[in-house]
Amino acid sequence: xxxxxxxxxxxxxxxxFVTGGVMSGLGKGITxxxxxxxxxxxxxxxxxxxxxxxxxxxxxxxxxxxxxxxYVLKDGGEVDLDLGNYERFLDxxxxxxxxxxxxxxxxxxxxxxxxxxxxxxxxQVIPHVTDDIKRRIREAARGTDVCIVEIGGTVGDxxxxxxxxxxxxxxxxxxxxxLLFTHVTLxxxxxxxxxxxxxxxxxxxxxxxxxxxxxxxxxxxxxxxxDDVREKIALFCDVPTEAVFSNPDVEDIYHVPxxxxxxxxxxxxxxxxxxxxxxxxxxxxxxxxxxxVTRDTQVEVDIALVGKYALEDAYISIHEALxxxxxxxxxxxxxxxxxxxxxxxxxxxxxREADGVVVPGGFGxxxxxxxxxxxxxxxxxxxxxxxxxxxxxLAVVEHARNVVGLEGAHSAEIDQDTPHxxxxxxxxxxxxxxxxxxxxxxxHVTEIDEGTLAEDVYxxxxxxxxxxxxxxxxxxxxxxxxxxxxxxxGHAGNRMEIVEREDxxxxxxxxxxxxFRSRPSRAxxxxxxxxxxxxxxxxxxxxxEVTN
Numbered sequence: 324x325x326x327x328x329x330x331x332x333x334x335x336x337x338x339x340f341v342t343g344g345v346m347s348g349l350g351k352g353i354t355x356x357x358x359x360x361x362x363x364x365x366x367x368x369x370x371x372x373x374x375x376x377x378x379x380x381x382x383x384x385x386x387x388x389x390x391x392x393x394y395v396l397k398d399g400g401e402v403d404l405d406l407g408n409y410e411r412f413l414d415x416x417x418x419x420x421x422x423x424x425x426x427x428x429x430x431x432x433x434x435x436x437x438x439x440x441x442x443x444x445x446x447q448v449i450p451h452v453t454d455d456i457k458r459r460i461r462e463a464a465r466g467t468d469v470c471i472v473e474i475g476g477t478v479g480d481x482x483x484x485x486x487x488x489x490x491x492x493x494x495x496x497x498x499x500x501x502l503l504f505t506h507v508t509l510x511x512x513x514x515x516x517x518x519x520x521x522x523x524x525x526x527x528x529x530x531x532x533x534x535x536x537x538x539x540x541x542x543x544x545x546x547x548x549x550d551d552v553r554e555k556i557a558l559f560c561d562v563p564t565e566a567v568f569s570n571p572d573v574e575d576i577y578h579v580p581x582x583x584x585x586x587x588x589x590x591x592x593x594x595x596x597x598x599x600x601x602x603x604x605x606x607x608x609x610x611x612x613x614x615x616v617t618r619d620t621q622v623e624v625d626i627a628l629v630g631k632y633a634l635e636d637a638y639i640s641i642h643e644a645l646x647x648x649x650x651x652x653x654x655x656x657x658x659x660x661x662x663x664x665x666x667x668x669x670x671x672x673x674x675r676e677a678d679g680v681v682v683p684g685g686f687g688x689x690x691x692x693x694x695x696x697x698x699x700x701x702x703x704x705x706x707x708x709x710x711x712x713x714x715x716x717l718a719v720v721e722h723a724r725n726v727v728g729l730e731g732a733h734s735a736e737i738d739q740d741t742p743h744x745x746x747x748x749x750x751x752x753x754x755x756x757x758x759x760x761x762x763x764x765x766x767h768v769t770e771i772d773e774g775t776l777a778e779d780v781y782x783x784x785x786x787x788x789x790x791x792x793x794x795x796x797x798x799x800x801x802x803x804x805x806x807x808x809x810x811x812x813g814h815a816g817n818r819m820e821i822v823e824r825e826d827x828x829x830x831x832x833x834x835x836x837x838x839f840r841s842r843p844s845r846a847x848x849x850x851x852x853x854x855x856x857x858x859x860x861x862x863x864x865x866x867x868e869v870t871n
Contacts, residue, residue, distance in 0.1 A: 336464070336470075337469045337596045338501060338502050338503070339358065339502075340474065341472065343507045344479075344509070345525075349507055350543060350570065352373070354505075355471045358592065359409065360612060361583060365589060365603050366602055369469045370471075371413065371473065373405045373409070373422050375475045379424060382402050383401035387637035393791070394406050397416050397417075397789060399419070399766075401791070404639055405473065407640050414844060421463050448485050478526055478529045478533070490504070504536065506539070508523040508540065508543065509542075510548060518546075518549055537560070537562060538562065538566060540556060578617075612843070620649065623655040623657065624858070626658050626659065626678065627673060627676075627697070628659065629697040630662075630694075633662060638683055644841035644846070647843050648851045650843055652851065656854070659673055662690075663690030664690050665693070679706060679708070679857045680701040682713070683711050683712070691717065698718050702718075707828060709850070710822075710832035711832075712834060715833050716734055718822055719832070722807075727807065730743075733745070735748060736794050744797055763793070764790060766789050767787070768786070768815065769835065770813065776812065776852075780849055780851075788837050790836065801819065808826040809824060820835060821834070829855075831852065838850070
């Protein structure tokens with residue numbers, strides 16, 4: 324192995340590389356995460372790496388409209404939303420090392436060149452960039468049995484070429500049974516309903532021209548692939564028929580592992596990687612995942628999500644956290660989008676029809692007025708409410724304005740000229756110039772007051788949750804704010820972390836983002852508490868109706 328690569332060949336064990344073809348958004352991430360779930364069920368220690376070929380160092384400065392939510396890891400890494408799917412499916416906490424971006428790679432290579440680490444050599448994509456890519460993947464795989472590596476984008480994208488070249492080099496540096504190349508591709512329907520294989524053929528041809536031959540093909544179609552379609556794909560793409568798998572549309576993404584298990588993908592992968600004999604016998608594997616995601620629901624509730632991004636991916640972790648809470652309480656949660664920009668004009672009725680209200684995080688002034696109205700509506704009408712980050716801050720602003728009477732109170736982020744900046748910039752942020760990676764990020768401990776709603780929700784006097792914010796409650800206003808029912812029940816030193824109301828059945832705001840730690844098997848406590856309050860309120864209403 325070339326000495327200049329700088330990585331330890333003993334790092335990592337088995338690698339599954341997942342690429343995509345024809346079009347983006349096919350579900351590579353869900354396919355990879357589902358495979359990881361099945362391998363975990365079989366007893367293996369699985370991790371994942373998401374490769375994002377963009378030049379951004381991380382996802383922190385990206386617009387949610389273009390890229391979906393920015394997911395925050397425990398170490399403060401701001402990453403692609405696919406890392407959230409990996410954490411939820413694998414039930415592991417990942418680090419920023421599990422997200423490889425072109426920005427990170429080139430930044431490292433250029434810094435090493437400036438430091439003279441390359442001893443005067445001409446620094447090139449091959450070998451220096453590709454070596455850094457391989458090093459990052461191997462180090463992220465350290466100490467695990469299987470590392471699943473998803474390459475973002477589609478085969479043929481110019482920005483993805485260095486990564487595919489790095490994979491080609493992997494195939495020469497590792498034993499054949501240590502690597503598996505999986506290609507997820509579109510198998511569209513023609514107008515007459517025929518499943519067409521030509522896009523898959525062209526995608527695989529493009530992959531092979533780079534020097535990569537897929538070992539497994541996963542076809543995405545609304546329905547299962549017909550047997551003759553599998554055989555045709557196998558023939559023209561030079562893979563065995565038993566290595567062509569279907570990944571049809573399902574009602575819920577958490578059912579994808581069940582579909583792939585029925586397809587036998589996990590068994591095929593383990594056989595190809597030479598680890599089948601080390602796996603837990605199928606009859607002895609945990610069925611917890613299947614039991615949880617197929618649990619029957621007893622109640623149906625409607626939750627209003629009041630935000631400004633009309634894109635579900637912008638709030639995907641909140642959607643999933645509500646779903647997890649629903650799985651835990653056997654409740655079918657219908658999330659209704661309420662456009663904060665149009666709340667007072669056309670969306671107010673949707674708010675009135677909701678059983679509970681969630682006001683999510685966000686940045687900037689747009690939509691703030693509508694979110695404040697949503698907070699006020701929930702407070703005045705006793706509707707169960709959960710405010711997250713900016714939602715927490717606006718709950719404080721709404722109280723300052725409409726209960727305490729501080730006219731014009733606001734967040735200094737939204738209105739720099741407010742006479743009452745009840746939300747102000749974090750002290751350590753005053754002299755910062757760069758935006759990327761400079762917020763209060765990652766996991767921090769919150770101390771919770773005894774005898775509060777927060778203690779009841781978390782079942783204790785401490786919690787650790789992930790943060791992403793620049794502004795906080797202004798300590799100069801705390802004494803005035805804690806009048807007339809408002810309580811700050813969670814603290815991190817002198818920072819206010821949780822707010823609640825004594826005069827409300829369930830009114831909770833968190834400066835942190837509890838949705839990032841929610842899992843199907845371990846729902847986030849604030850979201851479970853919200854559903855409990857919604858159900859209790861509905862039961863009370865039914866009882867009153869029966870009494871009357």
